[in-house]
């Protein structure tokens with residue numbers, strides 16, 4: 001029995017998929033205690049867009065620490081915070097013609113979502129918030145009420161109110177524009193749905209299965225919001241910071257959300273950090289109304305600014321993400337065509353991609369097999385049916401190719417075995433007999 005089995009709560013999740021003891025990481029690579037190397041296609045669920053321990057930020061962080069820069073400062077003005085705000089304005093907001101004020105919440109995505117929902121309700125005086133099927137916005141109660149997943153919702157232990165679910169883009173099939181339904185519902189005083197304070201949406205649903213909304217759908221959603229004077233909140237916690245090929249995931253569609261939540265990769269170095277971007281006239285908070293001890297992580301201000309300086313001073317990084325994203329899409333399409341019996345499909349945008357294997361068991365066999373071959377990769381979606389490709393954006397071409405080769409080989413092996421295997425047999429017992437050295441690595 002390991003120390004983790006003995007003393008760490010059963011709530012562990014990723015640790016179950018990747019049962020190793022990790023102790024070192026660099027860029028897109030992770031190493032376990034035994035020195036085995038893994039390619040990281042999970043990247044902290046989108047927190048490590050710039051890789052593990054990025055040298056460009058590490059030096060600045062170490063320098064800041066050695067100079068006794070402020071570590072904790074509640075929400076005091078610090079030099080590090082000021083420099084981040086300046087860089088964010090210069091490198092991100094100004095070039096995109098965006099006008100927001102920034103609120104630093106407790107350093108988790110869910111706390112940024114809580115603040116966004118609270119502000120929207122206070123400003124509009126309405127309680128209801130529209131969220132979407134398969135949406136994921138965090139697991140604290142307010143955010144959880146807008147999250148779709150029944151496994152997470154079921155753990156709440158209280159009723160989750162104040163939110164109505166609407167069908168996301170594509171939920172009712174390809175030809176159906178679900179914003180038309182939203183429009184109808186909001187315009188009908190007998191629809192049973194109260195006029196909401198806000199709509200909260202991910203432009204690409206990360207945990208929900210890499211469902212990408214089309215630019216047209218997002219534009220329609222924005223115009224429905226404007227029509228009924230409902231605030232539009234984009235939750236860019238996972239899709240933001242370059243993942244889709246632009247800094248914000250909504251840039252391609254040209255929409256201008258009223259409120260944007262950011263976290264995960266915003267801190268740059270994997271440090272806890274969260275921010276709400278607020279249209280200036282909506283910033284009607286009274287001092288300390290939404291507070292927190294860890295508002296604005298000063299280490300993260302330093303590394304977040306470094307990320308903006310190093311990667312977002314021009315459009316080279318964005319172009320590189322788009323290039324790699326197209327390659328990923330091509331490779332996934334090949335895999336779907338070669339092994340999926342016509343059932344597999346690809347999804348996503350930029351370097352936020354997925355392969356829908358339809359069957360969650362099959363997808364998890366594929367990811368376990370890939371891990372045995374040195375590729376850390378997870379599934380997402382309602383039934384964990386989508387293999388989620390979420391590698392660091394800074395990954396080298398060679399390692400991107402290598403990771404996809406490992407994935408392709410895993411799919412080929414699993415799908416080939418699957419079709420010859422009698423229904424009842426325990427697949428992994430059989431694999432252990434055939435390839436003992438591969439499964440040994442994973443345990």
Ligand SMILES: *Cc1c(COP(=O)(O)O)cnc(C)c1O
Pocket residue numbers: 107108109110111113136137138139202206207235236237238239263264
């Ligand atoms: C991860 C995530 C959250 C929650 O962030 P935490 O830091 O886990 O609380 C919220 N929204 C989206 C879209 C996410 O991907």
